[in-house]
Structures are given as structure tokens and as C-alpha cells.
Amino acid sequence: xxxxxxxxxxxxxxxxxxxxxxxxxxxxxxxxxxxxxxxxxxxxxxxxxxxxxxxxxxxxxxxxxxxxxxxxxxxxxxxxxxxxxxxxxxxxxxxxxxxxxxxxxxxxxxxxxxxxxxxxxxxxxxxxxxxxxxxxxxxxxxxxxxxxxxxxxxxxxxxxxxxxxxxxxxxxxxxxxxxxxxxxxxxxxxxxxxxxxxxxxxxxxxxxxxxxxxxxxxxxxxxxxxxxxxxxxxxxxxxxxxxxxxxxxxxxxxxxxxxxxxxxxxxxxxxxxxxxxxxxxxxxx
Numbered sequence: 001x002x003x004x005x006x007x008x009x010x011x012x013x014x015x016x017x018x019x020x021x022x023x024x025x026x027x028x029x030x031x032x033x034x035x036x037x038x039x040x041x042x043x044x045x046x047x048x049x050x051x052x053x054x055x056x057x058x059x060x061x062x063x064x065x066x067x068x069x070x071x072x073x074x075x076x077x078x079x080x081x082x083x084x085x086x087x088x089x090x091x092x093x094x095x096x097x098x099x100x101x102x103x104x105x106x107x108x109x110x111x112x113x114x115x116x117x118x119x120x121x122x123x124x125x126x127x128x129x130x131x132x133x134x135x136x137x138x139x140x141x142x143x144x145x146x147x148x149x150x151x152x153x154x155x156x157x158x159x160x161x162x163x164x165x166x167x168x169x170x171x172x173x174x175x176x177x178x179x180x181x182x183x184x185x186x187x188x189x190x191x192x193x194x195x196x197x198x199x200x201x202x203x204x205x206x207x208x209x210x211x212x213x214x215x216x217x218x219x220x221x222x223x224x225x226x227x228x229x230x231x232x233x234x235x236x237x238x239x240x241x242x243x244x245x246x247x248x249x250x251x252x253x254x255x256x257x258x259x260x261x262x263x264x265x266x267x268x269x270x271x272x273x274x275x276x277x278x279x280x281x282x283x284x285x
Contacts (some may be wrong), residue, residue, distance in 0.1 A: 002236025005228045006244035012225035014251025018259070019074075020218045021082030021090075027163035029079035032215065034186035035071065035207060039219025048176055056170035057177055064177025072182045074155030076132050076255040082149035093149035097248035098121070098124065100157025105239030112240050115281055124276025129271030160242055163226060164233035171230035175223060218258060221229065243278070250275055 016036075023032045048054065057064075062184030074094075081090045102120065112120065159178075207215060229245045248271055259265075 002232040002241050003244050005232035006241045006283050009225040009229040009245045009248070010103065010248040011251050012221040012228070012248075014248035015255065016218045016221035016225065017078070017082070017248060017252045018255040020079055020261045021212050021256075022259075023214060023218070024083040027207070027211070028082060028247070029076050029145070030186065031207065032079055033075045033119075034183075035189065035215045036219035036222060037072075037075075037179060037182040037186055039098065040223035041176075041183050041219075043223050044129070044172070044176045044179050045173060051172060053170075053172075056173035058060075059096035060166040060169050060174045061177055062164040063097075063162050064174050065176065065181045066157045067200045068178040068181025069185065070155045071178060072185045074152045075158060075182075077148045077155065078152035081145040081152065081189050084145045084148075090145050090149045093146060094153045094156055095246045095249045096150070097125070097153035097155070097157030097160065098243050100154070102160040102239045105160045105242065106239060107268065108239040111237040112121040112237055119278045119281025120239065121278070122281060123243050123275050126271045126274030126278055128192065129267050129274060156246075160245065161238075162167075162228070164238050164242070167230035167234050171227060171234070175226050175230060179227070180224065197206055208270055247275055247278075 074097075078090070078094055099224075123254070163174060163178070168212060210212050225245075225248075232241045232245065237243075253268070253272060
């Protein structure tokens with residue numbers, strides 16, 4: 001059950017990343033991140049109203065704010081990398097952020113089975129191989145997207161670890177504080193842009209009617225993925241759940257291949273296969 005929930009998180013994150021990355025080719029990353037986080041906050045607040053228990057929000061305030069800050073910086077870096085680089089290459093690099101919660105889980109005493117440990121290694125090797133063209137310079141986009149993707153990986157790994165810790169108290173409250181933080185940071189960023197240029201600030205908050213639904217889907221999928229991951233982290237070993245939850249690049253890569261017709265090199269194809277094989281080993285263990 002925990003692995004299935006984490007895999008569902010990967011599917012939702014991967015789809016959200018594909019849609020968000022596509023939007024950043026027309027809009028600035030902070031516009032896409034800002035509005036999608038607003039949509040996610042609406043979902044969280046509606047869920048909180050249904051649950052009716054607001055007391056845990058204060059208990060997870062610090063963790064939620066820290067997770068929100070890390071997640072926001074990660075999303076900005078990630079979407080900027082997606083806009084500048086090849087989507088099927090940038091996305092797998094960020095999955096390396098899974099190393100952070102894996103190490104944290106092992107330090108806390110996680111003891112995965114031998115088969116699961118092999119699956120973790122195989123899956124991580126898979127996402128590294130899926131990044132092959134960028135690492136070897138086979139693409140002409142330069143090192144910028146790779147560096148941004150690595151920064152996003154570190155931020156995502158930190159956020160995933162904090163979400164897991166906060167979810168031990170209350171997953172919904174942790175994600176609620178996290179979304180409040182990301183929306184607040186988006187507002188501050190727009191205010192900063194407004195000080196420099198009114199036209200730039202207007203462009204940062206203006207979206208077309210056709211972009212409203214995709215932005216809403218990104219926000220809803222992202223926050224739903226966070227919720228399922230948070231729940232999964234309380235049911236299974238963090239070192240296992242975090243790897244299963246970090247396989248979202250597989251969905252992003254495949255969507256980029258079939259929708260944008262991005263060509264994948266053989267090493268990327270091998271990486272995707274290994275990532276899937278790693279998931280099977282983790283689940284079977």
C-alpha cells in the first residue's frame with residue numbers, strides 16, 4: 001500500500017511537471033508556480049474545512065514553512081530548467097533529490113530488505129542514466145539547465161523529508177502551512193517585481209483564459225501528490241517510499257516523448273527501463 005501511494009504521487013507529480021514545464025515555455029516560471037500554488041492552496045483549505053481540525057497547523061508551523069520555502073525554490077529552479085533545457089533530460093536529474101530522504105530514513109533506522117535495497121540502487125541508477133545527454137554535453141543547452149535541475153533536486157529532497165516528518169503529526173496541516181508559505185513567497189516576489197516595473201508585475205499575474213485550467217490541474221495534481229506521499233511516508237519506510245515517490249520523471253519523460261516528440265537517446269531509454277525495474281524490485285520486497 002505505501003509503495004502504491006508513492007507511485008501514485010509520482011504519476012501525479014510527473015504529469016504536473018509536464019504541464020507546468022510546457023506552460024513555462026510561454027510564461028515565466030514564477031507565474032506558473034504562483035498560480036498553481038494558489039490552486040493547490042484552495043484544495044487544501046477546502047479539505048481542511050471538511051476535516052474541521054485546525055489545531056495541528058500550529059504544531060507543524062515550522063516544518064511546514066521550511067518545506068514550503070524549499071519546495072518553492074525547487075519549483076522555480078525546476079520550471080526554469082524545463083523552459084531552457086530538454087524536458088526529458090532535466091526531469092530525471094531532479095529525481096536525485098530522493099537521496100536526501102533515503103539517507104534521512106536510514107539514519108533514523110530504516111532497514112529495507114535486500115531486494116528493496118537493490119531496487120533503490122537500480123532505480124537511482126536509472127534516473128542518472130536517463131540524464132545522460134545533459135551530463136555528457138550531447139545537447140546544446142549548456143550547463144545552466146543541469147545546475148538548476150541539481151538545485152531543484154536538493155530542494156525537492158529537503159521538502160520531501162520535511163513533509164514526511166510533518167506528516168507524522170498531520171499530513172494535511174503540514175501541506176496547508178506549506179502552501180500558505182509558497183503563495184506568500186509568490187506574492188512577495190510579485191511585489192518585488194512591481195517595485196521595479198509595473199508592466200513586468202502585470203505580466204507576472206496575467207494569464208489567458210486557456211491557461212486557467214492547465215494551471216489549476218498543475219496545482220491540484222501537485223498538492224494531491226503531496227498528500228498521498230505524506231500518507232505513504234507514515235505507512236512505510238521513508239527510504240523506500242521516497243524513491244518510489246521520486247520516479248515522477250518517468251511520466252514526464254514519456255509525456256514529453258509522445259506529446260512534444262522529444263527524442264530520447266538510447267541511454268535515456270535504458271534509464272527509464274532501469275527505473276521501472278527498480279520499482280518492481282522495491283514493490284516485490
